[in-house]
Amino acid sequence: MSRSPLERTRPPEPRPTATVTMEPLDSRSGSSRSFATRLYLPLSTFDPRLADRRSVLGIADAAVRAIDGVEVPNLSDVVAREKVVGIEATFTVDDVAGAIARLRQALSDSGYFVSMRLLRECADDGCTTTTSLDPTRSDSVPYGWYSTTVCGRHGYRSCAGCDSLYVMSSSSAAGQAAAVHCEVCDTVLVEWGGSKRWTAELVTRGRRP
Secondary structure (H helix, E strand, C coil): CCHHHHHHHHCCCCCCEEEEEEEEEECCCCCCCCEEEEEEECCEEEEEHCCCHHHHHHHHHHHHHHHCCCCEEEEEEECCCCEEEEEEEEEEEEEHHHHHHHHHHHHCCCCCCCEEEEEECCCCCCCEEEEECCCHHHCCCCCCCCCCCCCCCEEECCCCCCEECCCCEECCCCCCCCCEHHHHCCCCCCCCCCCCEEEEEEEEEECCC
């Protein structure tokens, strides 16, 4: 059966976005950690199946139950202006990688675009800074962070010449400040002529080029 010109040119209906957020529950000193997980499925305004509350409730329940070791999820309606606009499931997972893979597969197969966010904590002792990131891009350095695991609040800087690690501190300079060099390989860490006087404290010694 041939389709009409209108049907052939009609763009595909957009998929609703399922949102998954994960936050660690246990102390960072533990060997393994559990993650509080929230799944939100909005009711679609295009797909009749994904606009039906009971259908979306079943999708959420089945997606969570597909995760190994997860108990029965807590399912609830999300209400806005006295109208149900989505379904929320809350549960705890131990195997983050496994949960991410199973949720993404189950929700994609059900017709959703899947957005996942994992809370990352700064690994520096005593720091409470966190950021939210896409778990599929775990090797990317979050904006404003020194590395993938340490935030930018601690003044760390790596030498471009030998990878020695320094903690940098500064104070106002009277005139143009002197350059700061790596004490291992003599690479310039801070150029001459700035308005701040920088001090570099060596933390770990890198290899000479």
